[in-house]
Amino acid sequence: MSRLKRADRPYDIVLFGATGFVGTLTAEYLAAHAPDDLSWAVAGRSEEKLERLRERLGEKVGVLRADVSDPASLRALAEHARVVATTVGPYVSYGEELVAACADTGADYLDLTGEPEFVDLMYVRHDARARETGARLLHACGFDSVPHDLGVFFTVRQLPEDVPLTVDGFVSVDAAFSGGTFASALGQFARGRQMLAAARERGRHEPRLMGRRAAAPVGAPRFAPEVGAWALPLPTIDPQIVLRSARALPRYGPDFRYRHYAAVRRLPVAVGGVAAVGTLAAAAQLPPARRWLSDRLKPGEGPSAQKRARSWFSVRFVGEGGGRRVYTEVAGGDPGYDETAKMFAEAALALACDDLPPTAGQVTTAAAMGEALTGRLTRAGVGFRVAARR
């Protein structure tokens, strides 16, 4: 549970960006699933949109106005909450002041970023202050990177202790994305140099792991008979998050290695996917092409409820160590929005309500709440299972 007591702050949870696409889904999830005695509020920049949202959610929900361009409003927001959950991205453009305010006031913080540059800079600039105040700073609490982080946590726990472990993750999805996600992805493609610089800066600050080893090397493209699919290395934020969990948790053993892949059944689809991502990444380097692309899908827009109902994800893991091999899977519905809102809301509820291991500073979901969040998500319909051998 948050170190702050309930009486310390007016709200247990404040959801910032509640009027956006994922924000609204998260607010609806909280309205349907939060315990009756939880006090929570929606926050955003438009009073009118917030009031309209509150009318749908019910009178019990509070409303706070805050704008990224007004740091005092973000400070006030952090001072009103034990847990602050924010969907206001791209985080590298909009996110830092709120992380700083939470670290400084001791409020727990969680977001939906998939931007490694942002996470590395927040570590360098705010981890130390958060450790002093006891604030827990959790990034990537949606499809990036919860199923991968908790899937590896779940897989490791099926394997023997105190032996070298290797885990490979294979991601399959069928889904569409929203304007907010598209804007964040385009922004990231255009910031390769800044991303590398932030990673180097983090490397200079982060203490070395003593007496154990953990690595997340980029695998080679290959046909993977263990999952019956083509495996393409997937350089998202997920393997970085898994690696940080492995560094934080001795249960991952003395020598841990994780490789992260997209799994694609047919070779032409794999080749087409790589070409499409390459073209998008190249176009994002040119400002006019980037502007044209971002006009295709506007912020606030996203896949319809019907499209989301047909969407799914599956992440299969193959873990090995101490002479054992296990096959596991984490699976669910629409990854980017319905399941992201569920993962995000349940992570916020875990911070606010559950008895969690003592952590502070920048932490991952596995390290801060691995068992509690796996239990919550299982009860909410996300499948965590040990699979039979293929």
Ligand SMILES: NC(=O)c1ccc[n+]([C@@H]2O[C@H](COP(=O)([O-])OP(=O)(O)OC[C@H]3O[C@@H](n4cnc5c(N)ncnc54)[C@H](OP(=O)(O)O)[C@@H]3O)[C@@H](O)[C@H]2O)c1
């Ligand atoms: N980890 C994952 O798997 C995952 C999945 C989905 C989304 N995401 C990320 O989540 C973020 C949100 O996505 P989305 O699709 O929900 O985007 P969105 O619909 O565009 O929502 C963005 C929210 O930010 C608010 N906002 C923008 N500028 C603001 C400002 N100056 N002050 C206060 N609030 C401001 C917007 O307020 P208004 O309503 O007033 O415009 C809106 O509530 C993106 O960064 C996306 O990449 C991650």
